[in-house]
Amino acid sequence: MRARYLLIPVVAALLAIPLGYAWVDWSRSGPGSGRYSHAWTPEPAQVYWDPATFYRPPETVAGVFTGAQCIACHDAATPGIVADWRASGHAAAADPVMCPACHGADHQALHLPDPAVCGGCHATQHGEFLDEARYGFPSHVLAMERAVEAPHFVDKPKAEVQACVQCHSVATKCDSCHTRHRFSAAEARRPEACITCHSGPPHPDDATYFASAHGQLYLAEGAGWDWSKPLTKGNYKAPTCAYCHMERGRHQVADKALWKFGVLEINPNTSANRVLRARWVELCADCHPRAQAAAWLGELDGERKRAWRKLGAAERTLKALRGDDLLHPGPGERPAYPASLWDRYFPRARIGFYEGQASAFYNVSGIERDYFEMWYFANLGAYKAAAHGDAAGVARGHAALDRDLAAITARAADLRAVGTAEQGAGGQRTDPGTLWLDGPYTEHNRAND
Amino acid sequence: MPTIERLRRLTLLLAWLALGLPASAVAAEAPAGEFTDTECVACHVGQDAGLLATQRDGPHAAVGCSACHGATHGRLPRARDDATCSGCHAGAAAASHANSKHGVLLTLAPPDWNAPLQRGRYRAPGCAYCHLHDGDHGNRMDPARGREQAVWVCGGCHAPRFATTQLEAGARLVAVAELKRREAAAIAGCLPTGDETRAALLARVDGHLRNVRLGAGHQSPDYQWWYGQPALDGDLIRLRDRVEHWRRGIGAEPGPDAATDAMVVRPGPDRACDPR
Numbered sequence: 001m002r003a004r005y006l007l008i009p010v011v012a013a014l015l016a017i018p019l020g021y022a023w024v025d026w027s028r029s030g031p032g033s034g035r036y037s038h039a040w041t042p043e044p045a046q047v048y049w050d051p052a053t054f055y056r057p058p059e060t061v062a063g064v065f066t067g068a069q070c071i072a073c074h075d076a077a078t079p080g081i082v083a084d085w086r087a088s089g090h091a092a093a094a095d096p097v098m099c100p101a102c103h104g105a106d107h108q109a110l111h112l113p114d115p116a117v118c119g120g121c122h123a124t125q126h127g128e129f130l131d132e133a134r135y136g137f138p139s140h141v142l143a144m145e146r147a148v149e150a151p152h153f154v155d156k157p158k159a160e161v162q163a164c165v166q167c168h169s170v171a172t173k174c175d176s177c178h179t180r181h182r183f184s185a186a187e188a189r190r191p192e193a194c195i196t197c198h199s200g201p202p203h204p205d206d207a208t209y210f211a212s213a214h215g216q217l218y219l220a221e222g223a224g225w226d227w228s229k230p231l232t233k234g235n236y237k238a239p240t241c242a243y244c245h246m247e248r249g250r251h252q253v254a255d256k257a258l259w260k261f262g263v264l265e266i267n268p269n270t271s272a273n274r275v276l277r278a279r280w281v282e283l284c285a286d287c288h289p290r291a292q293a294a295a296w297l298g299e300l301d302g303e304r305k306r307a308w309r310k311l312g313a314a315e316r317t318l319k320a321l322r323g324d325d326l327l328h329p330g331p332g333e334r335p336a337y338p339a340s341l342w343d344r345y346f347p348r349a350r351i352g353f354y355e356g357q358a359s360a361f362y363n364v365s366g367i368e369r370d371y372f373e374m375w376y377f378a379n380l381g382a383y384k385a386a387a388h389g390d391a392a393g394v395a396r397g398h399a400a401l402d403r404d405l406a407a408i409t410a411r412a413a414d415l416r417a418v419g420t421a422e423q424g425a426g427g428q429r430t431d432p433g434t435l436w437l438d439g440p441y442t443e444h445n446r447a448n449d
Numbered sequence: 450m451p452t453i454e455r456l457r458r459l460t461l462l463l464a465w466l467a468l469g470l471p472a473s474a475v476a477a478e479a480p481a482g483e484f485t486d487t488e489c490v491a492c493h494v495g496q497d498a499g500l501l502a503t504q505r506d507g508p509h510a511a512v513g514c515s516a517c518h519g520a521t522h523g524r525l526p527r528a529r530d531d532a533t534c535s536g537c538h539a540g541a542a543a544a545s546h547a548n549s550k551h552g553v554l555l556t557l558a559p560p561d562w563n564a565p566l567q568r569g570r571y572r573a574p575g576c577a578y579c580h581l582h583d584g585d586h587g588n589r590m591d592p593a594r595g596r597e598q599a600v601w602v603c604g605g606c607h608a609p610r611f612a613t614t615q616l617e618a619g620a621r622l623v624a625v626a627e628l629k630r631r632e633a634a635a636i637a638g639c640l641p642t643g644d645e646t647r648a649a650l651l652a653r654v655d656g657h658l659r660n661v662r663l664g665a666g667h668q669s670p671d672y673q674w675w676y677g678q679p680a681l682d683g684d685l686i687r688l689r690d691r692v693e694h695w696r697r698g699i700g701a702e703p704g705p706d707a708a709t710d711a712m713v714v715r716p717g718p719d720r721a722c723d724p725r
Contacts, residue, residue: 045618058610079569080606159621163673192553200675362682366690418699430697435689439632
């Protein structure tokens with residue numbers, strides 16, 4: 001009798017585990033990719049950003065070709081890439097790495113090389129690149145997965161979010177940094193190799209680095225440095241992106257990520273973070289006294305503390321408005337939070353990192369958008385400036401944080417006054433009607449869910 | 450042949466070599482000195498009629514030769530250099546290209562601008578490589594010229610299928626941004642005619658739409674996205690918020706009294722509005 005009761009949870013668990021695996025498997029089997037793959041179909045251009053998942057070879061030319069034959073045709077068809085390959089290390093090798101080595105020899109079964117193809121020869125770098133996954137996000141190797149699993153990526157027109165996968169393809173191709181068909185390590189060591197993606201309001205890595213003493217030295221003299229040298233002590237007069245973040249040429253940028261990009265508040269003094277901090281100090285010690293490096297990192301702690309105090313104040317203000325139903329439009333009066341079935345029936349405003357703030361930048365009320373901009377633009381701008389040693393940028397970022405906090409506080413008071421007056425007058429909220437639900441773009445987006 | 454005749458021919462040959470060759474060489478060489486735009490056209494209309502026709506019918510019709518080429522001969526590299534273009538096309542137009550992979554490659558390894566603007570002659574395209582490809586003085590990348598023209602230019606390095614797919618993706622990206630502009634115009638229609646912020650809000654929409662176009666054309670993810678699409682999303686929110694301001698009396702009215710006015714609850718105009 002007792003054995004029968006014991007059997008129920010055992011059988012349930014035995015059923016649940018394979019069912020869980022089957023469900024996860026199914027969720028990734030749709031026309032798109034990632035956890036929501038059934039909810040979207042890729043744009044044709046996405047085949048080039050994630051070739052391993054989507055690329056299909058052309059059917060134009062039939063035949064199996066040698067490298068010399070490829071070049072004979074492509075010298076005329078696409079002379080730019082042939083010239084580029086001729087100037088590459090692949091061409092200069094004793095046993096040249098020719099087109100079929102990476103693309104295959106059968107023209108109707110061509111492939112675009114993904115990291116695994118490059119890893120066939122560059123095993124160390126590929127191994128380091130894959131290993132980065134254990135440090136979590138933000139990281140290069142998980143970038144594509146994170147892009148396609150972002151609720152706003154799933155929700156928005158795929159033509160629009162093609163903009164995302166161009167940078168997030170750093171996880172699915174090697175030529176984001178080592179551009180084709182030269183694949184030069186020297187090129188990837190220079191800071192400009194990073195700035196096509198590491199720029200713009202949430203991550204002004206370019207502006208903050210170039211404004212720092214390191215960046216100024218690079219801008220003044222960098223063109224004359226020997227970039228064929230490895231990223232080790234004594235080889236460079238000033239550090240570049242790769243010198244610090246890909247220390248000694250290791251192909252991972254996340255292994256020393258202490259403050260996690262500034263997107264969420266972390267405790268910088270956990271035992272794990274003390275280990276990371278010691279590694280930073282050791283790296284800075286290539287040029288600077290250790291005590292000085294430790295003090296600089298302490299300044300960064302201080303900057304983060306000040307930023308999170310301001311962000312916390314704004315976030316509490318917003319959550320108080322949400323609690324008193326004073327957000328206008330309310331969560332039920334605007335399109336639901338993207339990719340959430342739950343939110344469709346039980347709408348709720350998402351406020352803060354842990355609630356999915358990153359996708360709450362459209363279809364939200366004005367004050368929520370203000371907070372998004374404060375958190376994602378002013379805050380991250382200040383963080384990047386502090387991390388890269390751009391003092392003026394820190395001052396600008398914190399001035400923006402103060403301005404945003406003051407505006408949010410004032411607007412919240414206003415929303416509270418008007419909302420309370422409305423409730424007092426007749427107990428009725430002003431109905432926003434269809435103002436937030438209609439419009440050519442909003443309807444197009446809804447129709448193409 | 451008599452010796453005298455041989456000598457006469459040799460003398461003639463020597464004389465031709467002494468006088469004729471240098472003379473003909475001088476004639477082929479560009480004349481020295483400074484020239485006005487009118488003088489440029491007067492000579493070149495005979496030599497480069499096709500080039501001048503593309504210039505006359507193109508977007509630079511009102512820009513004189515010397516603006517890009519300088520007033521003296523021998524400055525083709527200057528005219529091809531991105532720095533010359535960005536002298537006028539500063540701001541988003543130049544920045545969106547400079548930050549793209551094409552722009553970065555040009556920064557890291559400045560090309561030899563002596564090379565003609567032809568396929569295979571540049572590692573990465575600068576402004577003139579695409580827009581004045583092969584010396585075409587119109588705008589080679591003008592969508593009105595047809596996609597095949599652009600595919601040919603991109604095709605110096607990229608497969609036609611790749612180029613076509615990317616150009617089509619760019620057009621669809623811009624189409625989405627245009628939907629947002631239509632939505633912005635519809636929301637602005639809900640604002641009372643006297644609203645002081647309306648023009649500025651719509652100007653921001655136009656600026657962000659332009660960024661999307663530049664981002665798509667120049668393959669700059671930053672301009673497609675951060676300075677483009679989510680910025681447009683923000684514009685739509687600000688516009689709707691402004692409508693709410695009139696309906697509920699939320700927020701300060703812009704003007705000198707804004708600070709004191711902030712807490713005053715004003716009745717909004719009672720108008721039904723359909724942003725469609």
